[in-house]
Amino acid sequence: MTEELKLVQKCYDPEEYGYLYGFNREIPDFELEDVKQYMKKFTPASFKNVMAISGDPHGWMCTEENVPKVEETLSIQDTLAKRQKQQEQKRKDAQEIRKQKEEAMNEIEKIFKDAPRPPQKLEILIKASKAVYDPANSFRDNKFYGAGQLFIITEKSIWYIINNSSEGNNRKINNIEINDIYSAIGFRVDYTEDIEKLIKIVSENNLYKEKNRMGELKNL
Known part of the structure; x- marks a missing residue:
């Protein structure tokens, strides 16, 4: 079964590009052609200071600003914004659980x-x-x-x-x-x-x- 297509964080450049996103799997050439205008094929030479890079500085990637354009063009359903919203909700839920546990433990003590x-x-x-x-x-x-x-x-x-x-x-x-x-x-x-x-x-x-x-x- 083919994995659902989505953009995932591949690389972080603190000096110029910020977070860079690439596909979680290979896509057909005709689909790549549709989104090349929003992406760039990176190599280590693409960065001002490759020593500051974290992640893999190779392959077709886009900046966070262009993520929605790529997703819309390829009709990607599992969007970065949706996942970020889910992660934020999980973080809030975890904070609430910690708060409840702390309050309950204080009462127990x-x-x-x-x-x-x-x-x-x-x-x-x-x-x-x-x-x-x-x-x-x-x-x-x-x-x-x-x-x-x-x-x-x-x-x-x-x-x-x-x-x-x-x-x-x-x-x-x-x-x-x-x-x-x-x-x-x-x-x-x-x-x-x-x-x-x-x-x-x-x-x-x-x-x-x-x-x-x-x-x-x-x-x-």
């Missing part, structure tokens, strides 16, 4: 700040859990470094677990036994749906599947 820290074993909590949230897999992926966070939901409680086993950590304050090597700080509050909603935002709903909850932590 307030809720758990002075919560009780009864001694417990992580294995027991996992076995009793209804859900286990691991934000960005931080607990699973940083277990060998003694770092990461977990949120464990049981029938009546929510536990905020902070692995506190890194070199230099004060393990004397830990109240959660992970194994003979690792331990953590664990805060417990009564369960509410509102707190779990905040946790879902922070963790992006990253749940351990029920059948794999112990398996995720088996190497701890």
Whole structure:
């Protein structure tokens, strides 16, 4: 299947041309003839300072100003403007998600700040859990470094677990036994749906599947 034709960034010249765009695939000669008036066949010799160039300075390319003319002439549907708009929307969406996560985490920290820290074993909590949230897999992926966070939901409680086993950590304050090597700080509050909603935002709903909850932590 032929890839949909579009113009993509090929090269950047900070001194003269700015961003230069070329086709993402070869096109027939008759189509190239139609747009040659808006494009130029570049070589390294085409630039005042080729050492300042990033990207590939070879081939038929056009400046950003001429991109719409080439796209219109060849009836290109996947336009640069459309892709830039999509990228901008993705950037805004990502910023909004980061903002929501930061606000949710601030609320969580307030809720758990002075919560009780009864001694417990992580294995027991996992076995009793209804859900286990691991934000960005931080607990699973940083277990060998003694770092990461977990949120464990049981029938009546929510536990905020902070692995506190890194070199230099004060393990004397830990109240959660992970194994003979690792331990953590664990805060417990009564369960509410509102707190779990905040946790879902922070963790992006990253749940351990029920059948794999112990398996995720088996190497701890």
